[in-house]
Amino acid sequence: MTGAEINRDVLRSDAPIGVFDSGVGGLTVVREIIRQIPNEKIIYFGDTARVPYGSKSRDTVTRFSEQIVRFLKTFQVKTIVVACNTASAYAMEALERDADIPMIGVVKPGARMAAEMTRNGKVGVIATEATIGSGIYTQYIQNLNQKVTVYGKACPLFVPLVEEGLWEDPVTDEIARRYLTELIDIDIDTLILGCTHYPLIRSTLKKIMGEGVTLVNPAYETARELKEMLEGQNLLCTKAPGLGSNQYQFYVSDKAEKFVRFANSIIKYGILSAKTVNMEAFDGGIDGDMGGFSQPAIQAASAG
Amino acid sequence: MTGAEINRDVLRSDAPIGVFDSGVGGLTVVREIIRQIPNEKIIYFGDTARVPYGSKSRDTVTRFSEQIVRFLKTFQVKTIVVACNTASAYAMEALERDADIPMIGVVKPGARMAAEMTRNGKVGVIATEATIGSGIYTQYIQNLNQKVTVYGKACPLFVPLVEEGLWEDPVTDEIARRYLTELIDIDIDTLILGCTHYPLIRSTLKKIMGEGVTLVNPAYETARELKEMLEGQNLLCTKAPGLGSNQYQFYVSDKAEKFVRFANSIIKYGILSAKTVNMEAFDGGIDGDMGGFSQPAIQAASAG
Structure with missing residues (x-):
């Protein structure tokens, strides 16, 4: 605003x-x-x-x-x-x-929620190349809480996969696993779905990230x-x-x-x-x- | 011209x-x-x-x-x-x-070569939604030889997969298999790579289509x-x-x-x-x- x-x-x-x-x-x-x-x-x-x-x-x-x-x-x-x-x-x-x-x-509403939700101070963001490259989520979250570390990961194939209708599909599972592995290894506890297509593959993302990770939907x-x-x-x-x-x-x-x-x-x-x-x-x-x-x-x- | x-x-x-x-x-x-x-x-x-x-x-x-x-x-x-x-x-x-x-x-040079190459009169075209929807390859090929039947298949995920660098990858294999199965079942003997990105996954396409199918590269x-x-x-x-x-x-x-x-x-x-x-x-x-x-x-x- x-x-x-x-x-x-x-x-x-x-x-x-x-x-x-x-x-x-x-x-x-x-x-x-x-x-x-x-x-x-x-x-x-x-x-x-x-x-x-x-x-x-x-x-x-x-x-x-x-x-x-x-x-x-x-x-x-x-x-x-x-x-x-x-x-x-x-x-x-x-x-x-x-x-x-x-x-x-x-971006701001999603960043605000993630900053509130994280317990271990490790927040992941998945988004397009442009959004990740801009560093905007990191900037907003750290303005709210400097102790939070933000890990960004560009996922360029998610949009075409969603638009092809593969919302629940082994190929989407496999691509999601590749993109998300490093965020799992880092042990993030909160993941921002930083692209408006991603809520449509929420169940795939949930399955791969596990119950311990809170998914933040900026649309909501x-x-x-x-x-x-x-x-x-x-x-x-x-x-x-x-x-x-x-x-x-x-x-x-x-x-x-x-x-x-x-x-x-x-x-x-x-x-x-x-x-x-x-x-x-x-x-x-x-x-x-x-x-x-x-x-x-x-x-x-x-x-x- | x-x-x-x-x-x-x-x-x-x-x-x-x-x-x-x-x-x-x-x-x-x-x-x-x-x-x-x-x-x-x-x-x-x-x-x-x-x-x-x-x-x-x-x-x-x-x-x-x-x-x-x-x-x-x-x-x-x-x-x-x-x-x-x-x-x-x-x-x-x-x-x-x-x-x-x-x-x-x-389009015309690729269509011409396919019309010349086919022996069984069954030509496949893989391309974007737009190219397939236009029916342009069918039109050009049938202008040259009315006996040829042309089977078009849109492959919207190939471009993002190529641009993500997955030129040789199990995911690209799997997606290619899904897209190409119906063309294999129809028994085409010639396949036009109707999108300029596709020559970059030529080896994947060749592997799935098999040696019996001629791949036509319109770029050449x-x-x-x-x-x-x-x-x-x-x-x-x-x-x-x-x-x-x-x-x-x-x-x-x-x-x-x-x-x-x-x-x-x-x-x-x-x-x-x-x-x-x-x-x-x-x-x-x-x-x-x-x-x-x-x-x-x-x-x-x-x-x-």
């Missing part, structure tokens, strides 16, 4: 929450938000034309994230959840600097902090939206049909459609002046 | 060849070009900011490909090799329609057709470029350092650097009018 430039007077409790991710992974965060604060309207954007972010650079991920924030703001959202660990790791600082609405990333912690923040600022939506109010809207930059299929395997909600947006139309706009963008680049093509 | 608009008088034999791919895979094509026509200068572009293309839509892949062609033409290339099966499958038609220089994709066939085309049009470079002439130049849209590391594992040439380009600067330009672009978006940041 940020401060200086936010003008809370213009924010309305019945405005939607913007949520974005590099693709489908952020839907695990949406799932938690729906569970914890079911009255809220959500506008979700998945950058499926440019997924994955986890192997890309800070500059590129920041540019992409800024475009998406411009897009989400055309919906007058009351807050934006950066539901992508890589974008939270790389772009959060730039996004918060320019923000005039409150923003929440997934983020939804909890979001609820607290909205309550604290009188922005929580207290009334369920009426029927036909289009409570959850999904936008992607490519392949709406494929997104809808995958989305329905994550959120048991019956997502009927997603719309396609050309993000390049949101490049280089002037922050704060969103008027010119009002959804020119959205294609009617929704997928059933 | 195309016709109508090409003005061969302005093309010079000592001009470079442009080659592009969604990322690093196209380097297997560059490797073959270097082997077969070693005098040529090459400008390579890898779209590492937006890789992979294989899970994206026709429109998106076409837009990205058009941007890259605009970029490559700022170097006055004499021809462009589309060294990406997905871009060849989705964008070749649009690119050829607008081209004023000859263009070669990797493309370099051969490129050589023939250049010879036929008096565009082959007959003299080796002098020392210090920067014979091979590499550009990427993200993460030059990582690209250089991977590139050196594919091409045993000692690639020292790659430059980063922001491709969005090449969006929506007027075809044929390349003057305005002259490399404004290239960052000096090269990687050692």
Whole structure:
């Protein structure tokens, strides 16, 4: 969350929450938000034309994230959840600097919970190359408790394995065993699932890490902090939206049909459609002046 | 290759060849070009900011490909090799329609060789989702020989496995076995490696398919057709470029350092650097009018 430039007077409790991710992974965060604060309207954007972010650079991920924030703001959202660990790791600082609405990333809530949970002071983080390379979890956790040591491990194959549907599979077991062995040998007692895809292979990770290790799901912690923040600022939506109010809207930059299929395997909600947006139309706009963008680049093509 | 608009008088034999791919895979094509026509200068572009293309839509892949062609033409290339099966499958038609220089994709040469090689008329193609979904190999092969039946199989995990370095590994064996079983059961006698990453796991594929199946590598066939085309049009470079002439130049849209590391594992040439380009600067330009672009978006940041 940020401060200086936010003008809370213009924010309305019945405005939607913007949520974005590099693709489908952020839907695990949406799932938690729906569970914890079911009255809220959500506008979700998945950058499926440019997924994955986890192997890309800070500059590129920041540019992409800024475009998406411009897009989400055309919906007058009351807050934006950066539901992508890589974008939270790389772009959060730039996004918060320019923000005039409150923003929440997934990294801080996960880091906070891990710092609270660990008993032996050894926390593991599994995530994309970018998130691990940024050192962001280490930085946040050590800001909270200098005595905790954080061990990061990049797991680049987990996302493709999840997207291939191998959520419970001997191949995923084998790859997980290779990635996690060093964290087991180090004797961590807390493991952060530092990529929004990973909760989908939670049972595999649990099996390999064993009962003694606490798995922290930043999606859950983020939804909890979001609820607290909205309550604290009188922005929580207290009334369920009426029927036909289009409570959850999904936008992607490519392949709406494929997104809808995958989305329905994550959120048991019956997502009927997603719309396609050309993000390049949101490049280089002037922050704060969103008027010119009002959804020119959205294609009617929704997928059933 | 195309016709109508090409003005061969302005093309010079000592001009470079442009080659592009969604990322690093196209380097297997560059490797073959270097082997077969070693005098040529090459400008390579890898779209590492937006890789992979294989899970994206026709429109998106076409837009990205058009941007890259605009970029490559700022170097006055004499021809462009589309060294990406997905871009060849989705964008070749649009690119050829607008081209004023000859263009070669990797799909046609591979299709031609497979149509020639098969004895039992059963050809398999393994590739990305996009390439298989386009049906392009089937179309080209059946144009050449209607009696051939083509069996396509998307193998989405091969690219991440190759990029993780698991070129010879029990996990790659296991995944390959799952993907290839139905092609073995069908009794194909020819298998097209329809993605530029796949030659890097050729030995795994050979082991699983057995000696009776011919593996067709479109990278090799493309370099051969490129050589023939250049010879036929008096565009082959007959003299080796002098020392210090920067014979091979590499550009990427993200993460030059990582690209250089991977590139050196594919091409045993000692690639020292790659430059980063922001491709969005090449969006929506007027075809044929390349003057305005002259490399404004290239960052000096090269990687050692």
